[in-house]
Amino acid sequence: MTTDVWLPFEADEIQGLPDASKAGFAYRHWDGGADFPADPADCVFYAVPYMKGGEVAVRPLPAMTSLRVVQTLTAGIDHVQPGLPGLAPGVQVCNARGVHEASTAELALTLILASLRGVPRFVEGQRRQEWRSGFYPALADKSVLIVGHGAIGSAVEDRLTPFECARVARVARSARDTERGPVHPLTELPALLPEADVVVLCTPLTEDTRGLVDAGFLARMKDGALLVNVARGSVVDTAALLTELESGRLIAALDVTDPEPLPAGHPLWHAPGVLISPHVGGSTSAFLPRAHRLLAAQLTRFAEGRPLDNVVHRTAG
Incomplete structure (x- = not known):
């Protein structure tokens, strides 16, 4: 039986990996x-x-005839x-x-607060030495809708x-109850969107969610609402x-875009009311230690023949 394990890090950097000779x-x-x-x-x-794109991710797969596990270092698996x-x-x-939950949730909150409280306007004012005082929206007393209530949405x-x-309010693929309240199915989005001041996209990219945020979705959002995307760029119809x-009817804060990376000259860069971060939801100091712990734990389970965590798909061949 073949037993090669491909890792994106040097094995000696990862504490807790199974001993190679014993395993x-x-x-x-x-x-x-x-x-x-x-x-x-x-x-x-x-x-x-990690973060090398779908073309790189799938390149060795056709030749991996002995493969038993594909472990991504991302919340989604759309790239593989x-x-x-x-x-x-x-x-x-x-x-x-x-x-990624903690880091991505941190960024989601950062984007919400920065957009509502006018931080981009303040930064531009500082650059121009202009004192841009006045009243700005607060997150307090706002209604928030989370679209995609998995681990990241919950965080x-x-x-x-x-x-x-x-x-x-919470929306996911299927309805369920949580300690904080009900999770509504996607079919109830049309009724929930007009009530939300802030809509946060945390959903994985699937055939059901690709282009979910289209002209109809956006038209149902209330005037002045904020759209925050920490999911995948293709969940939103950019045009x-x-x-x-x-x-000027809506504002947006986007950690992901379609296309991505967003090319120079794209109109989204200069659209009014938009704040863009370069897909850095999970790219923080928390990533490496957590990724190392995940790989060590998964490979220990694999070596011992125990069920793996985080299994989201099994191939049918």
Whole structure:
């Protein structure tokens, strides 16, 4: 049986990995470079390079004929999805639940507060030496709608609690109850959107959510509402959003865009009322230690034949 494990970090950087000789592993370091570290056919556990794009992520998959686990270091698996149909049946695909929630929720709150309280305007005022005082919106007493109430959406709600919001509503693929209240199904979005001052997108990118935020979705948002996207750029129809921004009816704070990276000269850069961060929701000092702990824990389970955590898909072959 082949036992190569491909890691995007050097194995000696990760505390707690199973001893290679005892587990029968051969740790191979590959972070998306042109040359593979070994024959992909010998890889049984593939930890996908982080932030290297979908083309890199799927490149070795067709040759990974012995593969049993694909472990992403992202909350979503959309970047590896195109390579999964060619894999053998029963390959487990695991996401990075537990790695990005805190950092992404921090950024979501940062974008909400910065947009509402006028921070971009203050920065521009400082650059021009202009004192831009006045009244600005507060998050207090606002109604917030979280679209996508998985681990990240729940973490965003945790951080909203001290800000005295009037209401927090939750939407996910299917209805369920939480300690804080009901999670509504996607089918109830049309009724919930007009009530929200802030709409936060945390949903994974799937065929159901691609283009979810289209002209109809945006038209249902109340005048002056803030759209925050920490999900994936393709969840939003960029052209439809630009129409609303340029009219001044809505404002937006975007950590992700479509296209991405956003090219120079794109009209979204200069649209009124938009704040853009360069997809840095998970790229913080918290990432490496949490990613290392995840890989060590998953490989320990794998070596011991125990069920893996964070299994979100199994290939059908």
